[in-house]
């Protein structure tokens with residue numbers, strides 16, 4: 001069986017080289033040296049602050065668990 005495909009290739013964590021606003025909630029400020037989530041969409045990168053990134057990751061985990069349960073006919 002081939003290696004499982006990752007659904008999450010377009011997500012990486014990097015470190016901001018300069019300060020800028022979070023691209024999910026512009027009032028969130030990412031400082032130089034802060035970790036951030038890099039999301040690559042159509043060859044452009046968006047960067048989210050840790051707060052927004054963790055929220056998205058948690059929502060993603062819940063969604064993936066739902067899909068997994070649905071595929072395996074498991075009850076929630």
Ligand SMILES: [Zn+2]
Pocket residue numbers: 022023024025028048049050051052053
């Ligand atoms: Zn944010």
